[in-house]
Amino acid sequence: MSLLADPLVQRILIVSVLVGITAPIVGTYLVQRRMALLGDGIGHVALAGVAAGWLAGSAADLAKQDVLAVPGAILFAVGGAVVIERMRARGTAAADVVMAILFYGGIAAGVLLIGAAGGTNANLLGYLFGSISTVSWSDVWVTAALAAVIVVIGLGLRQALFAVTHDQEFAHSTGLPVQALNMVVAVLAAVTITVSMRVVGVLLVSALMILPVAIAQLVTRSFTRTMTLAMAIGAVLTLTGVSITLNFNLQPGALIVVIAVGVYVAVAGTMSVLHKRTRTRSEVAA
Amino acid sequence: MTKTHHDHPTAWAPTPAVSVRDVQVSLTGTEILHGVSMEALAGEAVAIMGGNGSGKSTLVRALVGAIPTSAGDIEIFGKRRSRKGAARVGYVPQRVSVAAGVSATAREVVISGLLRARQLRPPRGARALAEQALESLGIPELAGRDVGRMSGGQQQRVLIARALVRDPDLLILDEPMAGVDVPSQDALASALAGRKRAGAAVVIVLHELGALAPLIDHAVVLEQGCVTYVGEPPRALGVHALPGHDHDHPHSDQPDTPASTFSWAVKS
Numbered sequence: 001m002s003l004l005a006d007p008l009v010q011r012i013l014i015v016s017v018l019v020g021i022t023a024p025i026v027g028t029y030l031v032q033r034r035m036a037l038l039g040d041g042i043g044h045v046a047l048a049g050v051a052a053g054w055l056a057g058s059a060a061d062l063a064k065q066d067v068l069a070v071p072g073a074i075l076f077a078v079g080g081a082v083v084i085e086r087m088r089a090r091g092t093a094a095a096d097v098v099m100a101i102l103f104y105g106g107i108a109a110g111v112l113l114i115g116a117a118g119g120t121n122a123n124l125l126g127y128l129f130g131s132i133s134t135v136s137w138s139d140v141w142v143t144a145a146l147a148a149v150i151v152v153i154g155l156g157l158r159q160a161l162f163a164v165t166h167d168q169e170f171a172h173s174t175g176l177p178v179q180a181l182n183m184v185v186a187v188l189a190a191v192t193i194t195v196s197m198r199v200v201g202v203l204l205v206s207a208l209m210i211l212p213v214a215i216a217q218l219v220t221r222s223f224t225r226t227m228t229l230a231m232a233i234g235a236v237l238t239l240t241g242v243s244i245t246l247n248f249n250l251q252p253g254a255l256i257v258v259i260a261v262g263v264y265v266a267v268a269g270t271m272s273v274l275h276k277r278t279r280t281r282s283e284v285a286a
Numbered sequence: 287m288t289k290t291h292h293d294h295p296t297a298w299a300p301t302p303a304v305s306v307r308d309v310q311v312s313l314t315g316t317e318i319l320h321g322v323s324m325e326a327l328a329g330e331a332v333a334i335m336g337g338n339g340s341g342k343s344t345l346v347r348a349l350v351g352a353i354p355t356s357a358g359d360i361e362i363f364g365k366r367r368s369r370k371g372a373a374r375v376g377y378v379p380q381r382v383s384v385a386a387g388v389s390a391t392a393r394e395v396v397i398s399g400l401l402r403a404r405q406l407r408p409p410r411g412a413r414a415l416a417e418q419a420l421e422s423l424g425i426p427e428l429a430g431r432d433v434g435r436m437s438g439g440q441q442q443r444v445l446i447a448r449a450l451v452r453d454p455d456l457l458i459l460d461e462p463m464a465g466v467d468v469p470s471q472d473a474l475a476s477a478l479a480g481r482k483r484a485g486a487a488v489v490i491v492l493h494e495l496g497a498l499a500p501l502i503d504h505a506v507v508l509e510q511g512c513v514t515y516v517g518e519p520p521r522a523l524g525v526h527a528l529p530g531h532d533h534d535h536p537h538s539d540q541p542d543t544p545a546s547t548f549s550w551a552v553k554s
Contacts, residue, residue: 159401163398167379169350174402174403175368221435
């Protein structure tokens with residue numbers, strides 16, 4: 001209990017829950033549209049944004065060089081998401097090729113920019129793997145505000161976003177603003193990535209968006225239930241991972257993802273055994 | 287679900303439900319449709335027929351605004367196609383798009399049919415309307431089931447329920463009979479007949495008339511992106527009256543398809 005009285009622990013837990021709840025919202029739409037790896041593509045662009053923010057900070061001679069890192073990440077991630085969506089919509093290139101270009105371009109630009117800013121690759125590590133132990137109250141407020149945006153739009157427009165990600169051709173025929181809604185998904189993904197960056201880092205951010213959805217998928221048959229369950233799973237996973245790292249010296253982002261993969265394997269195995277038993281019973285009954 | 291004729295005075299006006307004039311469509315730099323024209327009146331069922339690659343699906347996808355046209359006009363109920371005007375259109379795309387990455391129940395899929403240009407959330411009573419639509423297709427018990435795990439015929443009925451829940455005055459269907467079992471074909475034919483009786487126009491891409499033959503008022507035949515025939519459905523004229531006809535049958539590997547009254551394909 002004494003641990004919970006520590007303001008740093010409070011901040012860590014609040015940010016973890018917010019990220020755990022919000023990441024699977026956008027993740028559900030990405031899986032629905034079969035673009036599960038979009039988060040990775042945008043994540044790498046966000047990394048270039050972090051480095052660009054760092055460069056801007058040192059150019060402006062700011063006391064803390066990294067004060068512009070998160071705004072830089074948001075700017076680059078949203079820009080990257082818009083570019084991906086436009087290229088995908090126009091059919092300029094296949095979605096996986098666009099994402100591959102962003103992967104390489106993002107990480108290479110990040111390394112070059114951080115070097116130009118006088119920093120080292122070590123400065124980028126916190127963003128690559130997460131740095132929740134340095135979270136401040138202002139970080140908590142920024143995370144809460146961005147999480148609120150994701151929840152309000154992601155859940156408020158659920159039916160319209162479902163229609164567009166489920167069957168784009170039909171959505172066109174209904175008169176829905178398909179391009180605008182696609183853009184909403186892309187921008188929400190960018191915002192989610194910047195929010196989650198602090199907890200799991202850009203390398204693992206996509207995992208937090210996709211794995212809870214993948215686990216929920218194993219036990220649900222409805223879109224709404226998959227999304228709701230994925231949000232709950234996301235919150236439990238981040239809380240569990242972060243709580244363990246409060247007592248043991250482990251990297252929280254990596255631990256959360258490893259636990260998620262473990263849960264996925266366990267649930268998939270259990271479902272497979274249950275399915276076999278049901279089938280055997282029905283065969284015996286027949 | 288059904289409307290009385292008094293609800294829609296325009297349905298009986300001479301303005302066509304859909305009017306296509308000299309439409310050209312290019313996809314990735316290749317012109318697919320070279321100046322196609324056609325019309326469908328209220329209460330009329332028009333079959334768009336043709337061989338593989340003739341441009342049938344491209345034409346209906348342009349009709350519903352899923353792909354842009356490079357020239358020509360498309361008017362829906364006398365007005366240039368618009369997102370707002372799409373409220374009167376019900377579209378049933380080819381079944382390939384039905385299973386997405388995340389499971390969805392038939393009810394969820396049908397409710398998505400209730401959205402419109404300025405209605406991003408379903409109206410009150412959406413659930414009941416969706417269940418009613420599924421019942422009209424004879425599958426009320428599937429409302430809570432995952433669409434991705436249904437048979438081809440069941441999935442097709444869900445997609446038609448999604449179009450019918452919009453209470454459309456113009457129903458556009460792309461190959462709804464492909465790979466569909468006989469009970470589903472019958473359910474589909476009776477749903478379409480009901481819609482037609484209620485005064486709706488039906489535009490339907492078909493490879494063969496099959497169970498829908500009695501419904502079709504006239505046919506538009508496409509060949510390599512051009513209209514080569516407009517008039518009586520081919521069954522009345524006889525198979526050999528059609529240009530370029532032969533007896534190739536691309537769907538012959540589908541065991542569910544019953545012996546049709548007429549079947550044909552144009553060599554591409």
